Amino acid sequence: MGFNEFVLHFTESGGWPVIAAFLIGLLAAISPCPLTTNITALAFISRNITDRKYVAIAGALYTLGRMVSYSIIGVVIILAGEHIIPGLANSLQSSGEMFLGPLLIVVGILMLGIIKIPALKGGGRLARIGEKVARRRWLGPFLLGVVFALAFCPYTALLFFAVLIPLSIKSTAGITFPAVFAIGTGLPVLIFAVLLSFSVSKVSKWLDKVTAAEKWVRRIAAVVCIGVGIYYVVLWAQS
Amino acid sequence: MGIFSKFRLAALAAVLLLTVSLVSACGDTTGQPTPTPTISATVQPTPTATVVATAQPTATPDGQNVLYVMYFHRTQRCASCIYAEDGIVWTIDTYFSDEVADGKLIFMSIDLQDTANAELVSKYGAYTSQLFMNKVTNGEEEIEQITSLWFYIGNDQAYSDAAKAEIEERLEYLE
Numbered sequence: 001m002g003f004n005e006f007v008l009h010f011t012e013s014g015g016w017p018v019i020a021a022f023l024i025g026l027l028a029a030i031s032p033c034p035l036t037t038n039i040t041a042l043a044f045i046s047r048n049i050t051d052r053k054y055v056a057i058a059g060a061l062y063t064l065g066r067m068v069s070y071s072i073i074g075v076v077i078i079l080a081g082e083h084i085i086p087g088l089a090n091s092l093q094s095s096g097e098m099f100l101g102p103l104l105i106v107v108g109i110l111m112l113g114i115i116k117i118p119a120l121k122g123g124g125r126l127a128r129i130g131e132k133v134a135r136r137r138w139l140g141p142f143l144l145g146v147v148f149a150l151a152f153c154p155y156t157a158l159l160f161f162a163v164l165i166p167l168s169i170k171s172t173a174g175i176t177f178p179a180v181f182a183i184g185t186g187l188p189v190l191i192f193a194v195l196l197s198f199s200v201s202k203v204s205k206w207l208d209k210v211t212a213a214e215k216w217v218r219r220i221a222a223v224v225c226i227g228v229g230i231y232y233v234v235l236w237a238q239s
Numbered sequence: 240m241g242i243f244s245k246f247r248l249a250a251l252a253a254v255l256l257l258t259v260s261l262v263s264a265c266g267d268t269t270g271q272p273t274p275t276p277t278i279s280a281t282v283q284p285t286p287t288a289t290v291v292a293t294a295q296p297t298a299t300p301d302g303q304n305v306l307y308v309m310y311f312h313r314t315q316r317c318a319s320c321i322y323a324e325d326g327i328v329w330t331i332d333t334y335f336s337d338e339v340a341d342g343k344l345i346f347m348s349i350d351l352q353d354t355a356n357a358e359l360v361s362k363y364g365a366y367t368s369q370l371f372m373n374k375v376t377n378g379e380e381e382i383e384q385i386t387s388l389w390f391y392i393g394n395d396q397a398y399s400d401a402a403k404a405e406i407e408e409r410l411e412y413l414e
Contacts, residue, residue, distance in 0.1 A: 005397065008390035031392075033317040089366035090351075097315055154312070155319045155389070157367035162386050235315050 025184020063186025065145020096151030101232030
C-alpha cells in the first residue's frame, strides 16, 4: 500500500481526523502538482544557505504563512457555508495562475540585484509585494507562504476544498484542520531546506568558501524563481 | 579546475536538472493524454472513447436509466489531472464498452473554464479537477463527487480497480 492509499484509508477510518488533516497536507506537498511552488520555496528559503538557524526559522515562517492563508479560507467557508466553495476556489485558482508568475519573476530579479528597487516604482502592488518577499529577511518567507498557499494547483484545490473542508465541517475541532493541513504542506520544504543547509554549510566550510557558496546559492535561488515565474506566465498565456 | 569550481558546476547542473524535471512534471497543459496509465493488467487497450461535452446531459429522452461519469478540469492542467482522466477513460474502455454502447454509461470530459460549459459547471458545482457520477433513475438525478480515486494516482492497477468498483456499484443500482 502506497502512502496515498494509506492516507485515504486513515481518513476514511475517521479515527484521528486531525492526523488525517496533517497527512492530507503532506500528500499535497509531495504530489507532482505543487512541485514547482515547493522547489521555489526551497530555493528561496535556502538563499542564506550557510545560516542554518535562518533557514530553519525561514522554513517555519513559510509554513506559518501557509497556515494563515489556509486558516482564513477555512474559517470563511465554515462560517459562510460550503456553497461558497466553487466561486472561491475558482477565483483563487484563476488569480493564482495570473499573478504567481509575474510575482516570482519580480522576486527573482530583485534577489539577483540587477535592478534596484526605485526602478520598480510604479510597478504597482505586485512590485511592492515582490520587494517585500525578496528583501525582508523575516517577512519574505512568511509572505511567500501566504501567496503560495493561495495559489492552488488543481490537485491541492481538490484535497483542500473537497477532502479537508468536509472533514473540518464534520469534526468538532475542524476549525483547526486547515492550519494542521498547512503544517503538512510546509514541513517537507522545511526539512529539505535544513538538510540542504546542513550539507552545503559543511561542504563550504570545509572548502573555506562560505561567502562564495552563499553568493552562488542566492543566484541559483533567484534563477529558480525567475524560471518558475516564466513557466507560470507561459502556462497562463497558453490557457 | 578547483574543487569549488566543480561544486559550482554541479550546482548549475542541478538547476538544469530541476528545470527539466519541472517541465516534465507539470509541463503538459494542452490536455493531451501523455502519461497514459500503463495499467499492469494483461490487456492494455488504448483509451479512445472520450466524449467531450457539447450538450447538456439530462435524463435520456426515452426515460432509460443512465449513469453519467463527468470529469471536470481547468484549461490549465497538471500531470495528476491528466492521469486521473486517462485512468477513467481506460477503465471505461476496458470494462464498460457494452454499457457505453447501450447508452447506460456516458462519460464526459469538461473544461470548466469554457463558457460553453457554464450550465454544467454550475449544476455540478465544479471548480477544479473533479470526478462526479450522476445516476439518473426514472428521470431523477443523484450527483455524487468521487474523491477517493485521487488517492490512487500513480498506482495504475489500484486506480483502475477503484474506478471500476465505483462505476459498477452505481450501474447495479440502475438495474
